[in-house]
Amino acid sequence: xxxxxxxxxxxxxxxxxxxxxxxxxxxxxxxxxxxxxxxxxxxxxxxxxxxxxxxxxxxxxxxxxxxxxxxxxxxxxxxxxxxxxxxxxxxxxxxxxxxxxxxxxxxxxxxxxxxxxxxxxxxxxxxxxxxxxxxxxxxxxxxxxxxxxxxxxxxxxxxxxxxxxxxxxxxxxxxxxxxxxxxxxxxxxxxxxxxxxxxxxxxxxxxxxxxxxxxxxxxxxxxxxxxxxxxxxxxxxxxxxxxxxxxxxxxxxxxxxxxxxxxxxxxxxxxxxxxxxxxxxxxxxxxxxxxxxxxxxxxxxxxxxxxxxxxxxxxxxxxxxxxxxxxxxxxxxxxxx
Amino acid sequence: xxxxxxxxxxxxxxxxxxxxxxxxxxxxxxxxxxxxxxxxxxxxxxxxxxxxxxxxxxxxxxxxxxxxxxxxxxxxxxxxxxxxxxxxxxxxxxxxxxxxxxxxxxxxxxxxxxxxxxxxxxxxxxxxxxxxxxxxxxxxxxxxxxxxxxxxxxxxxxxxxxxxxxxxxxxxxxxxxxxxxxxxxxxxxxxxxxxxxxxxxxxxxxxxxxxxxxxxxxxxxxxxxxxxxxxxxxxxxxxxxxxxxxxxxxxxxxxxxxxxxxxxxxxxxxxxxxxxxxxxxxxxxxxxxxxxxx
Numbered sequence: 001x002x003x004x005x006x007x008x009x010x011x012x013x014x015x016x017x018x019x020x021x022x023x024x025x026x027x028x029x030x031x032x033x034x035x036x037x038x039x040x041x042x043x044x045x046x047x048x049x050x051x052x053x054x055x056x057x058x059x060x061x062x063x064x065x066x067x068x069x070x071x072x073x074x075x076x077x078x079x080x081x082x083x084x085x086x087x088x089x090x091x092x093x094x095x096x097x098x099x100x101x102x103x104x105x106x107x108x109x110x111x112x113x114x115x116x117x118x119x120x121x122x123x124x125x126x127x128x129x130x131x132x133x134x135x136x137x138x139x140x141x142x143x144x145x146x147x148x149x150x151x152x153x154x155x156x157x158x159x160x161x162x163x164x165x166x167x168x169x170x171x172x173x174x175x176x177x178x179x180x181x182x183x184x185x186x187x188x189x190x191x192x193x194x195x196x197x198x199x200x201x202x203x204x205x206x207x208x209x210x211x212x213x214x215x216x217x218x219x220x221x222x223x224x225x226x227x228x229x230x231x232x233x234x235x236x237x238x239x240x241x242x243x244x245x246x247x248x249x250x251x252x253x254x255x256x257x258x259x260x261x262x263x264x265x266x267x268x269x270x271x272x273x274x275x276x277x278x279x280x281x282x283x284x285x286x287x288x289x290x291x292x293x294x295x296x297x298x299x300x301x302x303x304x305x306x307x308x309x310x311x312x313x314x315x316x317x318x319x320x321x322x323x324x325x326x327x328x329x330x331x332x333x334x335x336x337x
Numbered sequence: 338x339x340x341x342x343x344x345x346x347x348x349x350x351x352x353x354x355x356x357x358x359x360x361x362x363x364x365x366x367x368x369x370x371x372x373x374x375x376x377x378x379x380x381x382x383x384x385x386x387x388x389x390x391x392x393x394x395x396x397x398x399x400x401x402x403x404x405x406x407x408x409x410x411x412x413x414x415x416x417x418x419x420x421x422x423x424x425x426x427x428x429x430x431x432x433x434x435x436x437x438x439x440x441x442x443x444x445x446x447x448x449x450x451x452x453x454x455x456x457x458x459x460x461x462x463x464x465x466x467x468x469x470x471x472x473x474x475x476x477x478x479x480x481x482x483x484x485x486x487x488x489x490x491x492x493x494x495x496x497x498x499x500x501x502x503x504x505x506x507x508x509x510x511x512x513x514x515x516x517x518x519x520x521x522x523x524x525x526x527x528x529x530x531x532x533x534x535x536x537x538x539x540x541x542x543x544x545x546x547x548x549x550x551x552x553x554x555x556x557x558x559x560x561x562x563x564x565x566x567x568x569x570x571x572x573x574x575x576x577x578x579x580x581x582x583x584x585x586x587x588x589x590x591x592x593x594x595x596x597x598x599x600x601x602x603x604x605x606x607x608x609x610x611x612x613x614x615x616x617x618x619x620x621x622x623x624x625x626x627x628x629x630x631x
Contacts, residue, residue, distance in 0.1 A: 018470030022479075026486040141612035143562055145569050146585060146604035149592045157595050164593065274477025278566055282589060293570045296485055308482040312474045 004327050012320045019312040024068050027305055028061070077306035082298045087306040091288050095310070096181025097168055098287030102276050104184075104203060105210025106268070113215045114261070117222025121230060121257075122249060132219055139216030144275040148209040148282035155205060163201050165283040170198045206283040213275050214268050221264045226257040259330050262322060269318050273311055368620030374613040381428040391419035393426040393579045405598055412598035414587065416577075420598060423579040424606050430580050431610065434491065435560040438498035439553050445499060446506025447542075447549055453507065454514030455537050464511070468504035476501040480563060484572045494573035498563045502556055509552050513545040547625040555618035558611040565607050581607040 035052035036043065043051070052058050056067050071078070077087040120132035148165075155162040168183055169175060176186040176195050183199035229235060230253055238248045277289035284290065288307055295303035386393075391409075397417035405412045411420035453464035471479065483497040517523060522544075526536045565582030567573050574580040576587065581603040588600025 014466075015469065015473040018466070019473050022470060022474070023482070026482050137615060138612065141558065141608055141615055143565055143569075143582075143585070143604060143607050143611070145566065145589075146600075146608060149585065149589055149600050149604065153592050153595075153597050153601075157593060157597075270475045271477075273475035274480075274566070277477065277481070278569060281570055292481065296481070297571055301485065304482065304485050308474070308478055311478045315475050316473055 005324055008320060008323045008327070011323070012316055015316045015319075016313070019309065019316065020069065020072065021065075023305055023309045023312070024065055026308070027068075027301065028064075072309075077309070078302035080295070080303050081300040082295075087303050090291060090303065091306055091310050094286060094288045094291050097285060098276060098280065098289060100182040100184065101203065101206055101279070101285060101287060102210065102272055104207040106214060106272060108207055109211040109214040109218060112211065113218035114222050116215075117219045118226055118249070118254065118257075120219070120223045121226035124227070129223075132223055136216040136220045136223075139212060139219075142212065143278075144209060144213045145278040145282050147212050148206065148279055151205050151209055152282070162205050163198075165205065167284055167286055168199055168202055169195070170202070173198050202283075206279050206285060209279050209282070210272060210275060214272050217264055217268050217271070218261065221261050222257065225260040226253060229253045229257040232256075255329075259326070262326055262329060266319050266322050269315060269322075273315060367616055368623070371613050371616035371620060374609065375617055378428060378432065378610055378613060381425050382432040383429075385425040385428050389419075389422035389425050391422040393418065393423040394577055395419075404596075411602040412596075414584075414599045415591065418577075420584075420602050423584060424581070424602050427579040427581050427584065427603065428606070428610075430491075430574070430578070431561055431564065431582075431607070434495055434498070434564045435557050435614075438495040438502070438560045438564070439557055441495060442499035442502040442506050442556075443549060443553055446503045447510045449503075450507035450510025451514040451537060451542055451545065454511035455518055455541055456533070457515070457518075461511070464507055468507045471501065472504045474501075477563065477566060480567060481570070481572065484567060489572055489575075491573050494564050494567050497567070498560050501563065502560065505556065506549070506552060509548060510545060513548050514541050517541050517544055551618065551622045551625050554614060554621050557618070558614035561607065561611055561614070 035048050035055060035057050056064055059067075075088050077091070079086055080090065083090075116128075116132050116135070120126075120129040123129055152162075152165050156164060163170060173195055176183060176190045176192055179186050179189050184196060184203070187193070187196040187199060230249075235248060235253055238252050239245075243252075276287070277292060279285065280287045280289035281293050288310060292304050292307035295301070295307070395418065397413070400409070400413050400417040403409060403413045403417075409419050409421065411424060414420055414423075449464045449467075453461040474482075480497040480501050483500060484493045487493045487496065523536055523540055526540050527533075531539070564573070565580075565585070568580050568582035569586045571586070574583050576583060584603035585600045585607070588596070588598075588603070591597075591599050
């Protein structure tokens with residue numbers, strides 16, 4: 001067991017090295033002079049030279065890479081040009097907002113998609129099956145920022161059920177004392193139900209947007225994998241032995257069908273982390289996605305680089321967790337290690 | 338499914354493929370519908386700018402923020418520009434970005450993948466490593482980083498979209514090429530004295546073409562979404578250029594005050610285009626590779 005986990009961690013190392021090299025190369029690919037870029041448009045020649053020495057840009061590329069890795073190891077992602085604040089600190093304080101949104105979206109999506117996929121697979125050709133297919137095809141065609149705007153129009157402007165799409169909390173409320181950084185959890189710890197409801201109301205629409213977006217691949221995969229499992233010999237045997245349909249589907253088929261679904265979660269996360277940026281822009285969500293978009297508009301490169309790196313490291317970590325989870329669910333994988 | 342696969346293949350060649358295609362389109366109404374939509378999109382991209390009722394860039398502040406009417410079918414935006422004209426004219430740019438990026442990744446990923454599958458060894462390892470490194474990033478985030486680093490232009494949007502799709506193409510091409518590595522026709526070509534590169538380009542590549550074309554139509558939708566997403570957050574296309582992603586972004590602020598049409602119609606156009614390409618991709622796959630139908 002421990003051996004398997006260690007082996008998986010070893011597999012993630014080359015990806016991590018690749019990620020660091022690519023983010024380093026992205027800074028060097030800046031058109032023109034990076035020093036002039038980092039110094040800003042109003043800087044004098046002298047100031048640019050100063051920045052060049054300060055950033056170590058006068059040294060050979062390999063030394064620069066060494067410095068970059070060294071800074072990273074100390075958690076230093078550089079400073080933002082516009083605010084002068086360290087990027088690492090800013091990302092750290094904004095990360096819980098993004099994580100809360102993404103995780104809630106994913107959970108809602110799984111709660112809907114998995115039962116829908118199973119129902120579609122157990123009743124092939126039924127209305128439910130067709131609904132599942134239409135939802136899946138429409139879901140992958142919907143631009144995520146468009147879904148978000150439509151939801152805002154319907155639930156905020158027309159129905160007035162949801163608050164204005166502006167951030168995590170009502171403007172008149174102060175955030176709960178920070179424990180996890182997730183407002184839903186922190187407000188419950190503080191016993192402040194008012195804040196809990198307010199943050200939940202703000203969360204529903206963006207989380208629903210992300211859920212609609214990731215519904216399609218999960219439902220599709222669940223359906224396909226469930227169909228394959230239901231056609232297998234052991235399910236036939238279980239049925240022939242007189243087990244109830246519920247027992248066959250839930251205990252025997254479902255657990256086996258979940259194995260390929262867990263692997264597709266890796267791909268779903270890739271889409272979800274990207275979609276997160278767009279959803280945060282639509283709902284003015286103060287997460288790391290908006291941070292990156294604001295930096296883009298201001299041509300501020302250090303925050304963007306930090307953002308790409310953080311996202312990539314999180315994605316590698318998520319894939320690692322999925323890999324380990326895969327080993328836990330499927331004993332055959334464990335035996336191989 | 339099996340009944341299509343079991344049908345004996347008629348005489349090979351373009352005519353047979355066409356006949357088979359017509360059969361599948363006739364069989365599958367959805368593919369026929371998608372094909373019709375595709376024709377409309379291509380027409381809008383080619384002749385759209387010449388037939389729209391209004392100048393897509395002409396502003397008229399007196400007529401700003403008016404809802405859909407007989408004069409302005411999709412209403413007008415905050416500067417009084419006709420949304421319908423802008424949506425139609427934008428088709429060309431969005432379609433161009435998608436086609437260009439898919440063609441580019443087809444060249445890069447297809448050739449690299451075929452070489453990796455055919456030669457194996459170091460070529461395979463290098464291509465595999467590049468693909469793995471790209472896959473280690475959330476794709477949209479990597480695209481953002483590439484465009485921001487290389488410069489905020491439409492060319493770089495195309496390049497970034499192509500790069501993030503690279504692993505997909507390289508993997509498909511690699512898998513298809515590696516099963517044909519020792520195939521009879523390859524060995525025959527080798528025995529008659531053809532060099533390895535010549536075999537790769539003249540024998541293996543044409544053989545995997547149908548699968549690669551299906552791959553292209555399946556990723557067209559994603560390419561459009563990716564490009565529109567990038568321009569939605571302010572990368573690549575700059576105002577006042579008409580492009581679906583940036584139009585949705587411009588209309589986003591008016592959604593909360595009830596002027597829905599500014600963002601809705603370009604968003605709808607985007608959705609229809611992506612939907613069409615996805616359906617078409619599925620249909621094409623049925624024609625080329627009936628066994629993979631789901």
